[in-house]
Amino acid sequence: MSGTGEKVSATTKTPADFLKSIRGRPVVVKLNSGVDYRGILACLDGYMNIAMEQTEEYVNGQLKNKYGDAFIRGNNVLYISTTKRTLGEGA
Amino acid sequence: MMEPLEMIKDSLNKQIYIKLRNDRELTGKLNAFDQHLNMILENAEETHTSVELDEETYEQVYKQNKRSMPMVFIRGDGVILLSSHTDH
Numbered sequence: 001m002s003g004t005g006e007k008v009s010a011t012t013k014t015p016a017d018f019l020k021s022i023r024g025r026p027v028v029v030k031l032n033s034g035v036d037y038r039g040i041l042a043c044l045d046g047y048m049n050i051a052m053e054q055t056e057e058y059v060n061g062q063l064k065n066k067y068g069d070a071f072i073r074g075n076n077v078l079y080i081s082t083t084k085r086t087l088g089e090g091a
Numbered sequence: 092m093m094e095p096l097e098m099i100k101d102s103l104n105k106q107i108y109i110k111l112r113n114d115r116e117l118t119g120k121l122n123a124f125d126q127h128l129n130m131i132l133e134n135a136e137e138t139h140t141s142v143e144l145d146e147e148t149y150e151q152v153y154k155q156n157k158r159s160m161p162m163v164f165i166r167g168d169g170v171i172l173l174s175s176h177t178d179h
Contacts, residue, residue, distance in 0.1 A: 031171065033171075037172075042093075042095075042098070043092070043093045043094060043095055043098070044095060045094045045095055045096065049094075049095040049096065050095060051093075051095040051098045055174075067108075067172075067174040067175075068174070068175065068177075069098070069174060069175060070172055070173070070174045071095055071098060071099060071172065071173040071174070072171070072172050073128055073167070073170045073171060073172070073173075075168070076171050
């Protein structure tokens with residue numbers, strides 16, 4: 001099915017392409033522990049280590065902490081999601 | 092292209108805040124780190140938060156235990172989040 005694969009890859013982006021494209025965007029990062037981090041994605045690397053700005057920490061949907069700049073170690077990351085919601089609006 | 096680990100370089104010799112596994116937090120001066128996020132902290136203070144159930148009212152009580160260490164090595168795999176101390 002290599003023919004199909006090539007056809008798909010010509011139109012579809014890989015996960016890595018997605019990650020590259022969302023730098024500077026507001027995101028929600030959910031960790032394996034269930035904690036959410038909302039903020040602006042500053043940069044990330046192949047390990048999914050993440051640097052975020054204007055970060056808000058939500059535990060059980062409640063705002064617990066704010067960090068100007070935060071680094072998250074990639075192994076804790078469950079997902080990274082872009083969000084249209086403005087910061088401070090709640091989980 | 093800037094990488095997340097490069098941003099930690101800016102925190103060298105500054106007060107930082109680290110969130111660790113098992114409800115532990117650390118603050119202290121970052122002396123050194125590597126790609127695993129192994130770190131050396133100077134004048135570190137560790138806070139361990141535990142939840143206890145009040146025997147009479149059955150309310151959840153958060154208990155914080157603190158301890159100070161003049162110099163500590165942190166194994167990187169326990170690290171969840173790192174931020175500058177003033178942000179916290």
